[in-house]
Amino acid sequence: MNSKSNGNCKSLGKDFQFEEHKIYKDPNFDINSLPWYKRHLYRVVGLLGLDIFLNLRYVNILIGLSLVVLVEMNFVVLLPFLLFEYSFTISEIAAFLSVLGAADIVFRFLPPHVGDCLKKPARVMIILVLGVIIAARLALIYISHYPTILIIALILGCSKGMRVVYMSLIIPSYVPEQHLASALVIQIVLNSLMSLLGGYAIGITRTTTGSYVYCVILLEFLTALTIVMWSADILIKKCSRKKSKPSNVSTARAEEVY
Structure with a gap:
């Protein structure tokens, strides 16, 4: 076997x-x-197929994906309430969501071309996209100028479209074919558990602080945690590869490190 x-x-x-x-x-x-x-x-x-948990790199990827899904689901729900809290009208909120949704759909066609240009694996691309998402969401908290808000909606939609495409490629890129089915099922189950726990935590945050701003900050902290986890894994892999094969580092495939 x-x-x-x-x-x-x-x-x-x-x-x-x-x-x-x-x-x-x-x-x-x-x-x-x-x-x-x-x-x-x-x-x-x-x-x-639970023996898949014996590989710590897969566990790292699995937890990161679940955190990203948790953040995205809750941010989509909180976004209209956050904008309403900033005294935007219903028509302005609808326009914001329309721009975000249109950009999301359009940019789902672009990730393959962007990936070919940058020549980076799916997980590295998601790390870059998550960095853009954090910056845009934090800007949304502190900016109230409506035309600028629409630009932020465009950035969020573009990054969301790219994130959705690359997220579907991560597990198939790292998991052997015979473990793929169990890996995907485990991810779905963990996403559900994370949603239950995360929704409860966000509800407590909203009740305690009385503002949706702190809920968004909590979500961005979880996104940053994913970036730190995955970046640390990549750096550890690179360092261990340099120690074991110092002469072949320059010729190593990107997939072997990322």
């Missing part, structure tokens, strides 16, 4: 291999020698 897994990983061209549980590495291991509850536990783990 390990040779097949490694073969599939190499065929994907990624330096990202999942370590199977230690019991599968021993050819003389007999699962029937375990107590009955451990036998069932290992079978459930194998059936659901």
Whole structure:
């Protein structure tokens, strides 16, 4: 099973291999020698593909994606209330949301071309896009000039369109084919759990502070946390690669680092 897994990983061209549980590495291991509850536990783990959690890089990616989904869902809900809190009229709020939605749709067609020009992996592109999103949302808090607000709506829509496209590419880019189905299911489940916990935390923040501004600041903190987690993972990967293969660093594939 390990040779097949490694073969599939190499065929994907990624330096990202999942370590199977230690019991599968021993050819003389007999699962029937375990107590009955451990036998069932290992079978459930194998059936659901939960051994994917043995790879810490996947866990890092999974948590980051769930945080991004949590932030986006709650920001979309809070945005009209935030604008109304700033005394914008209903027609102005509707125009803002229309500009944001139109830019989102248009820019979903551009990420492949942008990626070809910059030649960066999906996760690096999302880190860059998240940085733009944080800056635009924080600017939205402090700016009340309506024409400028519409420009911010355009920036948010463009970055949202690119983020949606690249997010769908991250897990298939890092997870071997035989683990892809379980990885996607686990991501959906974690997104739901994050939404429950995050929505509760944002509700408490709104009740305590009496303003939607602090809710947005909390959401941007979670977005910044994702950037820090992923950037740290990339830097650690680069440093470990330099120590292990100093002569081949310049010729290493981008996918092997990012």
